[in-house]
Amino acid sequence: MKLLLIFLFYISILGWAWGDSLASKNNEGNKLYKNGKIDEALSKWRDAQIENPDNDKLHYNIGNGLHEQKKYEDAFKEYEKSLNPDVGAEHCSAPTKDNEFKANTYYNMGNTHYRMGKLLEAIEDYKKCLDIDPNDEDAKYNIEFVRKKIKENLKKEDQQQKESQQKENKDKEQQKQNESSKSQEKQQEEQKQSEEQKSEEAKDKEKADKTKEESGEEEKKEEQRLEEEKEKKDEETSNIERRTTNDEKGMSKEDAVRLLDALKDDEKDVQKELKNQPIEGQYRVDKDW
Structure with missing residues (x-):
C-alpha cells in the first residue's frame, strides 16, 4: 500500500503564484513538514490562510499534515475543501485546479478513506484519480491491494462468524449439559x-x-387393678353377709323371746304417747238454731 508518495512529491514541486509573504509562509511549512515537524508546519500553513483562507493548495497541505497526525476525518474534510474551495474573485490570482492537483487530491483521499477503514470508498477515490491520470501506477496498485484486503476481510469475517457460531453451539450444548446435570442433581x-x-x-x-x-x-x-379392687370389695361384702347370717343363725330361743317382748313394749309406749297427744283439726260443733 503506497500512502506517502504523493504527499512528499506533490508538496516538493507545488508552486505558488502568491505574494512573497504568503509564499514564504507556505515554503517554510513545506520544509517543516519534510523534517517531520508537523505541528509547526500546520501552524505556518494556517498563518498563510489568514491572507487567503479559501486557497485550495493550503487546504491540500493542511490535509496532508492532519493525515500525518492520524486525524483522518479532519484531513478528509480539508481535501474536500481543496477540490471545492469557496474562492472569491478577489482571492483568485490564477486557476489552480489543474488535473495533476486533482488527481493527487483524490489519491490522498483514497489513502485517508483506507485509514478510516472505508475500503469501498477508497477504491472509488483511486478510480477518480485514474479517470484523470490513467497511467498512475500507484493508484492501480492500491486498488488491487484494497480489493485483496476486502476479500481477506470477508474471509476473516466468515471465519469469525463460523467460530462464533461454533462457540455459540458449544455454549448451548454446555448449557444443555449443565441444565441436565442440574436436573439430575435436583x-x-x-x-x-x-x-x-x-x-x-x-x-x-x-x-x-x-x-x-x-x-x-x-x-x-x-x-x-380395678378388677382386683372390685373382687376384693365383693369378697369383703360377701364376708360381711356371711357374718350377719351366722349371727342370726346363732341366736338362742330365749334371746329371740326377749327381743320380741322388747319390741312389743316399745310399740305400746309409742301407742300410748300418740294417744295422749291432741288431735289437730277436730272441733265441737254447736247446734245452729
Whole structure:
C-alpha cells in the first residue's frame, strides 16, 4: 500500500503564484513538514490562510499534515475543501485546479478513506484519480491491494462468524449439559429428601406404635387393678353377709323371746304417747238454731 508518495512529491514541486509573504509562509511549512515537524508546519500553513483562507493548495497541505497526525476525518474534510474551495474573485490570482492537483487530491483521499477503514470508498477515490491520470501506477496498485484486503476481510469475517457460531453451539450444548446435570442433581436431592421423609415417618410411626402399645399395657394394668379392687370389695361384702347370717343363725330361743317382748313394749309406749297427744283439726260443733 503506497500512502506517502504523493504527499512528499506533490508538496516538493507545488508552486505558488502568491505574494512573497504568503509564499514564504507556505515554503517554510513545506520544509517543516519534510523534517517531520508537523505541528509547526500546520501552524505556518494556517498563518498563510489568514491572507487567503479559501486557497485550495493550503487546504491540500493542511490535509496532508492532519493525515500525518492520524486525524483522518479532519484531513478528509480539508481535501474536500481543496477540490471545492469557496474562492472569491478577489482571492483568485490564477486557476489552480489543474488535473495533476486533482488527481493527487483524490489519491490522498483514497489513502485517508483506507485509514478510516472505508475500503469501498477508497477504491472509488483511486478510480477518480485514474479517470484523470490513467497511467498512475500507484493508484492501480492500491486498488488491487484494497480489493485483496476486502476479500481477506470477508474471509476473516466468515471465519469469525463460523467460530462464533461454533462457540455459540458449544455454549448451548454446555448449557444443555449443565441444565441436565442440574436436573439430575435436583432429582437426586428430591429422592434423598423423600427417602429421609419416609424414614422419619417410619420412625414416627414406630414411636407412635410403641407409645400406643405402652399406653395399652397401662390401660390393661389399670383395668386389672380395678378388677382386683372390685373382687376384693365383693369378697369383703360377701364376708360381711356371711357374718350377719351366722349371727342370726346363732341366736338362742330365749334371746329371740326377749327381743320380741322388747319390741312389743316399745310399740305400746309409742301407742300410748300418740294417744295422749291432741288431735289437730277436730272441733265441737254447736247446734245452729
